[in-house]
Amino acid sequence: MFNALGRLANTHPRRVLGGTVLFFVLAGVLGGPVAGLLNSDNDSFSDTGASSAKAIDQIEKAAGQDASPSLIALVDVDDKAAIEKTQEILSDPSVKQVVGGPEMGKQFVSKDGTQTYFAAIYKSGVDADKTTEHLRDELGRVDGVRVGGFGPAYQEVNEHVESDLVTAELIAFPLLFLVSLWVFRSAVAALLPLLVGGLTIVTSLLIVRGINEFVDISIFALNLITGLGLGLAIDYSLFLVSRYREELERVGPGAEAVRRTVATAGRTVAFSAVTVAGAGLALLVFPLRFLYSMGIGVTVVALAAAAVSLIVLPALFAVLQHRVNALAPRRWREAQIAESRAEVQGFWYRVSKFVMRFPVGTAIAGAAILLALGTPFLGVKFTGVDATVLPDGSPAKTVDTVLRQDFVGAESSPVIVAVTAPESDQSELETYASTLGSLDGVAQVAPPRFLGDDTWQLDVVPSGTTLDDKTLDLVGEIRDTDAPGKVLVGGASAEQVDQVKSIAANIPLALAILALLTFITLFLMTGSVVLPIKALLMNVLTISATFGVLVLIFQDGRFEGFLDYTSQGALESSQPVFLFAVVFGLSTDYAVFLLTRIKEARDNGAGERESVALGLQRTGRIVTAAALLFAIALGAFATSQIIFIKELGIGTALAVLIDATIVRAMLVPSLMALLGRRNWWAPKPLRKLHDRIGISEGGPAELERIDA
Incomplete structure (x- = not known):
């Protein structure tokens, strides 16, 4: 497959790029309106098969009306005109019953006697979303009336989600370009990840629109598609572009450099995408619309990012050739060349050598930091989604x-x-x-x-x-x-x-899917059973540290002014599950990139510790940049006005940064040094299996084998 992709890019690059432009236009036209088609009902966080849902269904069928009010209108007791107009508006044909007002008893009058409220109960079977939207508009024109309740609250959440997408993108794209410019020291190279990111987002929106015809997808998946799509596309672009620049230095511009890039880094990108998509598949076991919608989003985005990267970027390489380094000041270009040639003097090479001189102490220190960060999660409390997730005012x-x-x-x-x-x-x-x-x-x-x-x-x-x-x-x-x-x-x-019970019941299966897919992918990449087990343990440490920090911030109410939120005193109960799956996939993603370069150096004759130092140096700057760019892409949702979207963005950004620093700089090299050759151990039957079906991002020796 990878040889075919390389040939396609080299033989028909302009056709590929022309087709990409046409596809982009088509995907934008068809996928663009998807926000208005996704499910925005207030049951995204409920298990619709639970007994609580069955209770409501039974009551609504018997009574011909909803079991509880969907909309509340708050009015001053002395404002007779507003009260009369409110009652008139709530006589809408879709409303079965209205309770409230000062005449119905003191429970509908405030303690100080100045306010009253009316609660509208809808008829069974009406379009609750349209009814709420209509009543909100009508009541919003009446002076002195404030509208709330479950229906308006969820509509406000959805409205904030859509506006937050625009805000996040306006913040993220300029920052991403500036950081990419710093990483690549070339304007052309810096624009490529953003191009792939945009293509990934529109491709994902088109696919999600198609899936939505068969499965109701929550509108909250939009945040994930834009943030994760941008982050993954940039990650994959960084690795492909950096590898292509290496091959330009090694073999010069032309078809060979493109072929080598696709055969090595392209292969790793594909299997990295599989690990992230596996995290999405793990979320599909949960019956909550929010979680399985996020699972669909993760799976679609990961595969779309890989497909766009592997089809479009090689074609661009074939057309641009050495011009991929264009629009770069001479000093930047010289620095980039010097860095690519000075592997054994690089910063990450020196860091890994230092760490491996003191492997026991470094491993203990790294694990202690992560465990200390994770300790607050032992006191976690969970809550649901209601009006308190909205911003003040x-x-x-x-x-x-x-x-x-x-x-x-x-x-x-x-x-x-x-x-x-x-x-x-x-x-x-x-x-x-x-x-x-x-x-x-x-x-x-x-x-x-x-x-x-x-x-x-x-x-x-x-x-x-x-x-x-x-x-x-x-x-x-x-x-x-x-x-x-x-x-x-x-x-x-x-x-x-019932939501918490449903999540708890499905967690074992989700964990089993995550662990199995991670183990299989890393085994196929490395031929070792030790390295996948270590990766699983380090992923758990990364996730526990992330959860602990989220408890410190959002549950304990720290940085409320800086982050512009009001603590609910707990974490929304579905967020840890979502973050666990996504962070697990992303941590494995970075592990794949690092371990394959270590294995490449080892297969080409480097010693155990030397291969670790070379692998860390070859990926160090790029993985650091990828983590930073990913943190910007997802961390932009810290600007969201919805508290659980803030949790999602900050949690993912924190996890990526923790994994790219403490785990990669301290735990990986120290544990690799401690175990030495035992890192690569596997039972004899599995070694034979890997010899037949294993995959790797090979260096020159591997490429010669591919040629043969």
Whole structure:
């Protein structure tokens, strides 16, 4: 395959580039509108097959309306005109019931008597998203009315996500170009990674649009596609461009340099993409739309980045040839040539030699740093997605805050209990309601309501907030309480309990997929079973350190002013799972690039420690630059106004930087020095297997074998 790609680039480069331009236009036209087509419902973080979802479905089918309000309108009690207009707007045909207002009781009036609210409950089967959008627009034109609730909150989240994409790209692209210019010391070479990044993003959007026709994909995947797509494309471009420049120095411009680049670095890029795509596949086992959408995004982006890099860049190399180094001041060009020729005097060569002089102490120090950073994760707390993820001042968050602070009994969504029992069992249901009212953590229980179809609804109002530990424990107590019929428990609190349970149940399978794919890929690349095991352990250390720092920042509320967020006092429960998979894939990605260059030096006759030093030197500057560029591409989402998007961006950026510094500079060379030849050990049957199907990024000796 790689020989075919090399031949294609050398024989028809202009046709490849012309086809690329046409594809880019087509992908932009078809894939560009995908943001408006992706799923923006408020169930992206819920397990739609869990008992909490079944409870809501049962109630909605029996009652012909939603189980809980979707929209809240907050109004001043004395503003009669605003109250009348609000009631008029909420008489919309899609609204089945409106509760609230000062006439319905003191629970709908604030503690100081100045505010009231109306809650709109939609009919079953209506388009909740369109209904919410319409009502928000209408109510937004009424002076003195503030709109909140679950529906508006999720719409505001989606709106912020789309605007944050533009902001992140405006910040990332100029910074990425400047850093690429510093890395390559050539304007032409610096533009190539950005070109591939743009192509990767539009290609991924086109593919995701096609997949969305069959599987509902969450709109939150857009952030991942742009950030990860840009980051991976730049990584792969860096390695291909740097390798091509090496081959230019070795064999000069022409078809041979392109062929060697594709046969070596191109092969490594392909299998690196497989490791990242494997991380995406691991996320597909989770039933939450957010996580499996992210899994689809990771898989698509990784494969698209590799495909664009391996098809477009070699064709560009064939056309540009030595002009890949054009638009560079003479001093930069001389420095680049000197660096490529002075391997044994380079910075990373000296660092690795120093580390390998003190391998035990360095390994202990590196592991201790990562373990210390990871320690705070032992005290992690989890929360869900509600209005508190929005920035301060947003309408839905403002309404949510007012309800929590100024109204009695409105600080928490009720736990919704669906009981299957005939209408004649009313006395038993009243006794059951009394029993629930005596449970610890219950403020009150509304009288049971018979909805038809042998379905009763009981609303249990907790004494605490929706997502605090006491309320979440209450869900389990309600489920364990004897009832006069089959019981299903729903509501926001129950959804959070079921989400965490669903994630925990699927984590073993996801971990098994990650570990197996990582082991197989690194074994095929190196022929060793020791190196994959070490990589797995170092990945875990990197991830634990990342999680610990996220707890210190977002759970403990540090740097709130600098990062412009308000802590929820916990991490959103799906983020660690997503970060674990993505960071695992990216860490393995960097391990592949480093280990293949070490193996290349070793296969060409270098000693055990010398091959490590040469491999680190050959990849040092490029991997450092790749990590920095990746951190910029994903770290730009630190500017997001949505807190869990901040967690995603900062977490990924931190992990990449930790892996490119502490792991690569301290742990890899020290552990390689300690184990020596044992690094490359494998049982005899596996050695034979690797001899038949193994892959590697070879140097001159390997290329001669390929030629033969």
